[in-house]
Amino acid sequence: MTHAMRVVLVGYGPVGARFVEEMLPAVAAGRISLVVLGAEAEDAYNRVLLAEYAVGATDRARLEIADTAAARAAGVRIRLAETAVAIDRERRLVRTAAGEEVAYDRLVLATGARANVPTLAGLEGSRPVRGAAPGHDGHGAPLPAGVLALRDLADAEAVAPVVAGGGSIVVLGAGVLGMEFALLAAEHGARVTVVHHGPAPMARNLDEGGGRMLGRAAQRAGLRMAAHSRAEAVEFRETPAGPVFGGILCADGTYTRGDLLVLSCGVAPRVELARGAGLACATGVLVDAALRTWTDPDVFAIGDCAQIADPGSADATGRVAGAPSGLIGPGWRQAAAVAAGLHAEAEGAAAGPDASVALHERPTAVMLKAKGIDVVSGGDYAAEPWSADAEVSVWVDPARGSYLKTVVRDGALAGFVSVGLPQAGAELTLRYERGGALLTDPAALLRLDAPDAAAAPAEDPLGPDATVCWCNGVTAGRIAEAVHDGCGTVEEVGRCTRAGTGCGGCRGRIAALLAAAPVA
Ligand SMILES: Cc1cc2nc3c(=O)[nH]c(=O)nc-3n(C[C@H](O)[C@H](O)[C@H](O)COP(=O)(O)OP(=O)(O)OC[C@H]3O[C@@H](n4cnc5c(N)ncnc54)[C@H](O)[C@@H]3O)c2cc1C
Numbered sequence: 441m442t443h444a445m446r447v448v449l450v451g452y453g454p455v456g457a458r459f460v461e462e463m464l465p466a467v468a469a470g471r472i473s474l475v476v477l478g479a480e481a482e483d484a485y486n487r488v489l490l491a492e493y494a495v496g497a498t499d500r501a502r503l504e505i506a507d508t509a510a511a512r513a514a515g516v517r518i519r520l521a522e523t524a525v526a527i528d529r530e531r532r533l534v535r536t537a538a539g540e541e542v543a544y545d546r547l548v549l550a551t552g553a554r555a556n557v558p559t560l561a562g563l564e565g566s567r568p569v570r571g572a573a574p575g576h577d578g579h580g581a582p583l584p585a586g587v588l589a590l591r592d593l594a595d596a597e598a599v600a601p602v603v604a605g606g607g608s609i610v611v612l613g614a615g616v617l618g619m620e621f622a623l624l625a626a627e628h629g630a631r632v633t634v635v636h637h638g639p640a641p642m643a644r645n646l647d648e649g650g651g652r653m654l655g656r657a658a659q660r661a662g663l664r665m666a667a668h669s670r671a672e673a674v675e676f677r678e679t680p681a682g683p684v685f686g687g688i689l690c691a692d693g694t695y696t697r698g699d700l701l702v703l704s705c706g707v708a709p710r711v712e713l714a715r716g717a718g719l720a721c722a723t724g725v726l727v728d729a730a731l732r733t734w735t736d737p738d739v740f741a742i743g744d745c746a747q748i749a750d751p752g753s754a755d756a757t758g759r760v761a762g763a764p765s766g767l768i769g770p771g772w773r774q775a776a777a778v779a780a781g782l783h784a785e786a787e788g789a790a791a792g793p794d795a796s797v798a799l800h801e802r803p804t805a806v807m808l809k810a811k812g813i814d815v816v817s818g819g820d821y822a823a824e825p826w827s828a829d830a831e832v833s834v835w836v837d838p839a840r841g842s843y844l845k846t847v848v849r850d851g852a853l854a855g856f857v858s859v860g861l862p863q864a865g866a867e868l869t870l871r872y873e874r875g876g877a878l879l880t881d882p883a884a885l886l887r888l889d890a891p892d893a894a895a896a897p898a899e900d901p902l903g904p905d906a907t908v909c910w911c912n913g914v915t916a917g918r919i920a921e922a923v924h925d926g927c928g929t930v931e932e933v934g935r936c937t938r939a940g941t942g943c944g945g946c947r948g949r950i951a952a953l954l955a956a957a958p959v960a
Contacts, residue, residue, distance in 0.1 A: 444473045445786045448534050448542055450524040450713065451550035452478025454487055455743030455771035457506035459548060460516055462779030468514040471786040475542050477534065481521040482593055483508040488768055488911075488943045490590055491621040494599035495628040503593075505941065527717035529736055546738050546782060549714055549725060550775070553707035553744040553766065555589030558612065560688075562674030563587065568595075586685025587674065589703040590621060599700065603630045607699035610688050612671055614641035616808055618704030619658065623810040626662040633664040633696050635671055635688060645806045645817050649836060650857035653843040657813045657860065660841075666696065674701060709745045709764050722760035723747055731778050740778050743771035767804070768942050769911040804910055805869045809945045814862040818872040819855030823847045830854060833882040844885060852876040863888035870906055908949050911942020916953060923957045930954065 447463070449456055456476065466472040478484070484506040492498040508518055519536075526535040533541045555568050566581055568589045588595045602609060606629045611622045614636035626632045634641065640651025641658065655665050670691040677686035687697040709724040719735045720726045724747030726734040733739045734751045747764050754760045765771070805818035823830045827847075835844040842860035846853060846868070853876040858865035864885040871877045904917030914937050922936040930950045934940045940947045 444470055445782065446543055446545045447472055447474045447548065447782060448544040448546075449474065449476045449548045449550060450534065451552055451743070451745070452476050452480065452484045452506075452518065452520070453550060453552045453743065454484060454505055454768055455552070455775050456550035457484035458772045459550060459742065459775035459779055460506065460511050460518070462776050463782070464511060464514050464516070466779075466783045466786055467511075467516055470515075472782065474516045475544075476516060476518040477522045477524045477536060477542070478518065478520050479523040480592065483520070485593065486942070487591070490593070490596045491617075491624050492944070493593075494590065494596035494621070495603045495624045495630075496600060497624060497628065524713055527713060527739075529717055529719075529739070532738065544738075546740065546785075548778060549733075549739065549741040549745055550743045550771075551710040551713060551745045553709045553764070555591045555703060555707055556705045557583070557589070557703060558671070558705045560671055560674050562676065583703075584674075584676065584685065585682065586676075586699065587701045587703065589705075590617075591707075599625070599702070602700045603628050606630065608633070608697065609700045609702060610635060610696050610698035611702045611704055612636075612688065613704035613706070614643070614665075615704060615706065616642055616645060616806060618702075619654070620809050621702060621704065622663055623658065623661055623813065627811060631664075632662070633666055633698065634658070635666045635669045635690065635696060637668070637670060639667055641665065642808070642815070646815070646857055646859075647821055647845060649834065650815070650817065650821075650843050650845065650859050653836070653838070653841060653859040654808070654813070654815050656838065657841055661810075661813065666690070666694070668692075669694065707744070707766060709747070711745060714739075714741065714745070721747075722749070722754075723762070724764040726751075726760060730781065731774055742774040742778055746771075746774065765803075767911075769804070769913065772912065772942070802875075805872050807865075807869075807945055809943065813860075814865050815859050816865040816869055817855075817857040818869065819847070819853070819876070821845055821847055821855035821857045823855070835883075835886055842889070844882075846879060846882040846885070848879050848882070851878050851880075853879045861886070861889045873907055908953070909937075909939035909942065909946045912938040914939035919950060919953050920957070923954060928954070 463474050467474050485503040486505045489498055489503050523537040524534045525537050532544050535541055557566050566583045568583055588598055603625050608631040609625055611618050611634045614634050619641050622632045622634050640648050640655050642651055658665055671688050672691050673689040675686045676683035685701045687695050689695050711721040711725055714725040715721050719733045725741035725745050727741045727746050727748055728751055731740045731742055744764050749760050749762055805816050808815035823832050825832045825834055831848040833846050844861055844864055845857040847855040853871045856868040858868055906916045908914055908916050918937055919933055919939055922933050927933045927936050930940055930947050933950050940950050
């Protein structure tokens, strides 16, 4: 290549922003020219913290994850509020909504995901609209006033006055994100009802016993949990400014009034740009382990839009199993892997990106981020006691709000659920992280959270090899080094190691490491 390699990135969310950061040295050195097209008008921000921002638990500054000014100074052309609407793969051009054409040698798609809008009377044809790609977001109208799906800054800013004014919020869906938001909003003064299917919340991540214990904890925290509820219609009240959300009607005839409806019904990868360009897509844009699209070696996909699968793994009906992870940590590692490969290619390596990094990441444990409610689960926890092929132990203590389930196969931990037992949950997470290390006596775990606990955890959850920050893959040992080098606060550790700058769920553990560090 005689000119600098032209790379175009579509999407400037958290994963796109990490890609830009990783590309800076090659851009500054003139080996790569990078153009970024971002549909949102704002610099990239940490979407994971939107719920905290919406309720006033964190400020706008903490959402910042991209130094756009520095990237521009290094030569990256970042074009905000510019949507890519088509890709001409033959001519290697991306067309923008304004009709401009941007040429590429390598194209990276980081178009993320959008919130699902359930099929309900009153929401027919609606779609979340802000930050979306006009003309490429399917058909239909924006969500009606008073209905949103907490996916972007404008959504968070619409929630803020309702929470601050002690208004009533209906959350539709009780997955991990719906529950995190509902608990935060209630903690900050809103009256919250969670409307959900089935007997218990977090049905995709907890067994029924664990879910029921979480449901009780949520009620104690002030939430009204409307279980077994099948929403049918969204109703509106008339105001001088037009109709706004008034309440939600369920199949059993119950009507729940509210000032705001927050939809928490999952997300769908944004694949229409890729699909329109003839790139193979299933749930997400299909990419191989090097994050190259199955269809075109010059086009990559990363983050919430990318589905990693072995080419040719479609079943007889053409279906490809799996989905994007929907988590920020894997997206960040994918961004770094593609950037490293493009650097190498720009320096003359023959093959280009070879992300032989283990991109088939093991699913991480799922943790609910909520004050005073400790919930974590991982692996295959579905087996029931008396199962023939596993040792399943279950401990239920409704009076103390605790629930523990361990599933052991061949002496190793295959899955677990822990509610209301922070030490046991931390210990099990650590074992799970280590590939399900042997678990000989599950009953010993219960002692870890006893009021008179003298039993030390079998392993130190903050030992040097333990991962503290899952989003950025930072170990306790790395944090100890940063502390040794002079970092004295959680923020300083974050600046130095990136630990705690993703979902923020590990900030308490970083603070504990700082507190335990020897005084210099
Ligand atoms: C409230 C909330 C809480 C969350 N909590 C967690 C958590 O605790 N842990 C965790 O790991 N993850 C969490 N997530 C998920 C996490 O935010 C996502 O995994 C992450 O945002 C993915 O980043 P991304 O850049 O791939 O996609 P996105 O964040 O979706 O960004 C994609 C960007 O691309 C832009 N775009 C799309 N199409 C185009 C186009 N055609 N042209 C130009 N630009 C385009 C979009 O406007 C958007 O700005 C949470 C998400 C939310 C909403």
